[in-house]
Amino acid sequence: MSLAFPARVSLARLPTPLQPLDRISEKYSKPYGGPRIWVKRDDLTESGMSGNKLRKLEFVAGAALEQGCDTLITCGGIQSNHCRTTALVGARLGLRVQLILRGQHSGAADGNLLLDELAGAIVAFYPPGQYFSQLEQLFDHWRGYHAQLGHKSLSIPTGASDGLGIWGYIAGVQELLEDCRNAGFEPEHIVCATGSGGTQAGLTLGAHIAGVRTHVTGFAVCDSADYFRRKVLEDVGQWRQATGSNVDERALDIRVNEHYIGPGYALAEEPVYRAISEAARLEGLILDPVYTGKAFYGLLQELSKGTYSDCDNLVFVHTGGQFGLFPHREHFSFPP
Numbered sequence: 001m002s003l004a005f006p007a008r009v010s011l012a013r014l015p016t017p018l019q020p021l022d023r024i025s026e027k028y029s030k031p032y033g034g035p036r037i038w039v040k041r042d043d044l045t046e047s048g049m050s051g052n053k054l055r056k057l058e059f060v061a062g063a064a065l066e067q068g069c070d071t072l073i074t075c076g077g078i079q080s081n082h083c084r085t086t087a088l089v090g091a092r093l094g095l096r097v098q099l100i101l102r103g104q105h106s107g108a109a110d111g112n113l114l115l116d117e118l119a120g121a122i123v124a125f126y127p128p129g130q131y132f133s134q135l136e137q138l139f140d141h142w143r144g145y146h147a148q149l150g151h152k153s154l155s156i157p158t159g160a161s162d163g164l165g166i167w168g169y170i171a172g173v174q175e176l177l178e179d180c181r182n183a184g185f186e187p188e189h190i191v192c193a194t195g196s197g198g199t200q201a202g203l204t205l206g207a208h209i210a211g212v213r214t215h216v217t218g219f220a221v222c223d224s225a226d227y228f229r230r231k232v233l234e235d236v237g238q239w240r241q242a243t244g245s246n247v248d249e250r251a252l253d254i255r256v257n258e259h260y261i262g263p264g265y266a267l268a269e270e271p272v273y274r275a276i277s278e279a280a281r282l283e284g285l286i287l288d289p290v291y292t293g294k295a296f297y298g299l300l301q302e303l304s305k306g307t308y309s310d311c312d313n314l315v316f317v318h319t320g321g322q323f324g325l326f327p328h329r330e331h332f333s334f335p336p
């Protein structure tokens with residue numbers, strides 16, 4: 001199936017590298033008869049704009065410019081990677097950026113928030129209760145505010161996960177599968193952290209369209225497997241309506257692992273911090289406690305249970321998030 005991609009602004013350094021994690025595989029996969037573990041380095045899509053959100057925002061920025069918008073409005077937690085990426089993309093393209101952030105903040109900005117401020121984004125903070133119950137009204141409020149000042153804004157949903165952002169990983173999985181072909185294999189499994197669902201939706205739909213045998217599994221970092229199955233179907237449904245594609249989303253193989261969420265979004269226990277430390281020591285790979293570290297910890301656990309012992313190659317998509325590591329610095333004070 002040939003795909004008619006919409007407007008896209010080239011922002012990411014593509015293709016990102018595909019690398020084997022042989023020291024990890026040796027210690028955590030081979031003893032259980034598991035596959036060779038590879039990593040798709042989407043933490044290297046850019047420097048400040050690093051991570052998975054940049055692939056989605058290439059298409060969101062394309063739509064914003066096409067529609068003549070000069071302002072981007074989006075939302076997330078105080079340490080949102082998506083908001084930081086949007087702030088930097090806006091700076092790069094000369095678009096104003098309004099961020100609606102969840103949580104209280106005092107003292108010096110750290111991690112992603114520091115970069116939001118450096119990039120000149122306008123930030124507004126809301127307590128979680130208000131944020132979750134009034135998010136739509138908050139978008140309306142800020143859209144109205146900027147309109148009054150004479151600006152036209154584009155609203156981007158959480159994580160840029162919708163029928164437009166999904167294009168990022170439809171393209172991303174084409175790239176990943178080609179990397180694998182060049183390395184001489186077709187992966188049986190692709191694994192990623194799933195938070196607002198759009199990365200998983202794009203990978204799943206893209207692999208389906210490509211007609212490969214590859215299974216995509218999202219390791220949930222917040223909500224349940226049911227939630228993510230619904231969310232992936234919703235994003236794919238929006239995409240199908242926008243494109244007029246005849247893909248039947250009921251035929252999609254949507255796999256979610258909900259066993260490693262831990263205490264909740266952005267909350268992790270010591271095993272996750274230990275897995276982050278192990279990835280750094282064995283492979284020089286920097287993971288974060290909110291997304292990639294949690295998913296990676298889950299993957300190591302599943303490998304030790306023999307979940308993936310039927311296959312030869314598994315690709316972990318490193319979705320970025322390294323700036324979110326630093327605000328968690330106090331959690332790394334465990335004995336080695």
Ligand SMILES: *Cc1c(COP(=O)(O)O)cnc(C)c1O
Nearest residue numbers: 081195196197199291319320321
């Ligand atoms: C947002 C994010 C994810 C999750 O991607 P979604 O498309 O929101 O599910 C994973 N890892 C990192 C580092 C992220 O910032």
